[in-house]
Amino acid sequence: MSQTHPGQQRTVIENAAIATVDAQDTEYASGHVVIAGNRLESVGDGPAPAGLDGVVRRIDATGHLVTPGLVNSHHHFYQWITRGQAQNSILFDWLTALYPTWARIDAGLVHAAAQGSAAALLKSGCSTAMDHHYVFPRGGGDLLGAEIEALAELGMRFTATRGSMDLGEKDGGLPPDDAVETTDDILAATESAIERHHDASFDSMLRIAVAPCSPFSVTTRLLTESAELARAKGVRLHTHGSETAEEEAFCKERFGMGPTDYFESTGWLGEDVWMAHCVHMNDSDIDKFASTGTGVAHCPSSNARLAAGIARVPDMLAAGVPVGLGVDGTASNESGELGTELRNATLINRLHGRPDALTVRQALRLGTMGGARVLGREAEIGSLEPGKLADLALWKLDGVLHSSIPDPVAALVLGALPPLTLLLVNGRPVVENGNLTTVDESRIAQACANAARELASRG
Structure with a gap:
């Protein structure tokens, strides 16, 4: 498969196993990828086409697997500096414990936290990040701008969301009143x-x-008018949905219906919507998501950390629901890695006794094309196909931890997270041999440690 881009600088990767994650799940035992500028030019079996001009880098990828860069479909970057707290709490208790701390963040702290979160994602093979930032303390500065700047410095593709909360404790919501804004x-x-x-x-x-x-932190007016605004501007919609049994009880008590029916009543089902978690979904809920094209960000580690339950991902996929993978905030998934979610999704979804509930290739698809689809970018990223953007990961599988696993996709998903030899975003190397190329990691680590101490001191 090839698409010619004359006059472009080219990078050539050869002798690699390749999992394209295209519609046919095409794989090559020993193939090539040619990158021209920021686009994939050729992906196929055997060596790269002869006679290519402008080749500035040629990589012998023997012993490696090439996949699309992973796509993270749900995160909270600011939580990087509040990890390890409320270790044995369910969601509502965990939020209640942490909301007062989060209400003291500012733009400088968010910049540091965003770079820590993004560094963990990049080093685990993630080329596209999504962040759900919804805490905007008065006087905190331009928090959204701070994380946008942080990701640009690292060279990561980014879907930033302008999150929000307007339902404080005095009005029956969960967040403290000083953590919410007006509608x-x-x-x-x-x-x-x-x-x-x-x-x-x-x-x-x-x-x-x-x-x-979320339904327990925003008003019905905000949900309804946010959907109208997003559709008028042609952008996508995201929220938390059906994460816990407590959320379901809250919706039934306050609105007289479960979360999915409530979202439907406010205009929040559709192909331009994706929701995080969706753990407590009945058959009717899944059918509504499938029929409307509403997407899901599956966050297996966070769901386990907060004892929320096991989302019905196999049933969602069988029904045709778009599903991607998410890390969620690193105060409920301290590793912060998306690569390890491939393994955790596979294993957790088998706990009901179905050994084929989620295959390794389905897990890889969740972490690539699944995420691209829920972000509305499936035409541009998520698979290795000529004409798509050059976001790809090169995993080293010939070391002691992986060399005895003959199936390279199984080695990636079921084995330990492999060393990352190369991560390209938009054709640009952002990770080489496991290290960031754009920002000094030690500087990020120190900035995050300082930010965590500073935030803790504000209590």
């Missing part, structure tokens, strides 16, 4: 963020989505 301020700030930052182009490194936090 009017939220809508104005969200519209401003879209106009300032959203890039809808094919090559875009930055998109904006609209993301009220």
Whole structure:
């Protein structure tokens, strides 16, 4: 498969196992990838085509697997500096414990936390990040701008969401009153963020989505008017949905219906919507997601950390629900890695006694094309096909931890997370031999340690 880009600088990768994750799940035992500029030019069996001009780098990838760069479909970057707290709590208790701390963040702390979160993602093979930022303390500065700047410095493709909370404790919500904004301020700030930052182009490194936090932290008016705003501006919609049994009970008590029916009543089902978690979904809920094209960000490690339950991912996939993988915030998934979620998704979804509930190739698809689809970028990223953007990961599988596993996709998904020899984003190396290429990791580590101490001191 090839597509010619004359006059472009080229990178050639040869002798690698390749999992394209295209519609046919095409794989090559020993194949090539040719990158021209920021696009994939050729992907196929055997050596690269002869006579290529402008080759600036040629990689012998013997012993490696090439996959699309992983796509993270749900995260909370700011939580990087509050990891390891409320270690034995369910979601509502965990949130109650941490909300007061999060209400003291500012732009400087968010910049450090975003770089720590993004570094963990990049080093685990993730080329596209999504972040759901919904805490905007008064006087905290431009928090959304801080994380956008942090990701740009690292060279990561980014879907930033302007999240929000307007339902505080005094009005029956879970967040403390000093952690919420007014509905009017939220809508104005969200519209401003879209106009300032959203890039809808094919090559875009930055998109904006609209993301009220959850049914227990936002008003019905905010949900309804956020959906109207997003659709008027042509951007996507994201929120938390059906994460816990407590959330379901909250919705039934407050609205007289479960979360999915409530979202449906506010205009929040559709092909432009994806929701995080979706653990407590009945057959009717899954059918509604499938029939409307509403997507899901599956966060297996976070769901386990907070004892939320096991999402019915195999049933969702069988019904045709779009599903991607997410890390979730690193205060409920301290590793912060997306690569390890491939393994955890595979194993956790088999705990009901179905050994084929999720195969290794389905897990890889969740972490690549699945994520691209829920972010609305399946035409641009998520698979290795000519014409798509050059976001790819090169995994080393010939070391002691993987060399005895003959199936390279099984080695990636079931084995330990392999060493990452190369991660390209938009054709640019952002990880080489396991190390970031754009920002000094030791500087990020020190900045995050300082930020965590500073935030803790504000209590």
